Amino acid sequence: xxxxxxxxxxxxxxxxxxxxxxxxxxPYLKTVWLIAQITQLEPDMKRVTRRVMRGVRAKTVxxxxx
Numbered sequence: 302x303x304x305x306x307x308x309x310x311x312x313x314x315x316x317x318x319x320x321x322x323x324x325x326x327x328p329y330l331k332t333v334w335l336i337a338q339i340t341q342l343e344p345d346m347k348r349v350t351r352r353v354m355r356g357v358r359a360k361t362v363x364x365x366x367x
Contacts, residue, residue, distance in 0.1 A: 316361055323356030 303318045329352065333344050 319360045321358045321360075323358075324355055326356040329353065329356075 305318070307314045307316060308358050311357055330349075337344050
């Protein structure tokens with residue numbers, strides 16, 4: 302969980318960012334890296350990114366600071 306304070310004039314807003322990563326994302330990335338090393342080819346990063354983003358869920362929560 303990452304927190305960031307943002308000031309707007311006299312108001313401070315605390316934004317909390319929470320990213321949940323699916324269990325399969327890390328093994329998938331390690332496998333992509335391994336195949337790239339074995340074949341000496343570059344992975345298609347658009348496809349890799351699209352697949353990984355299916356396993357990442359982000360949520361932000363804003364609330365005024367006192």
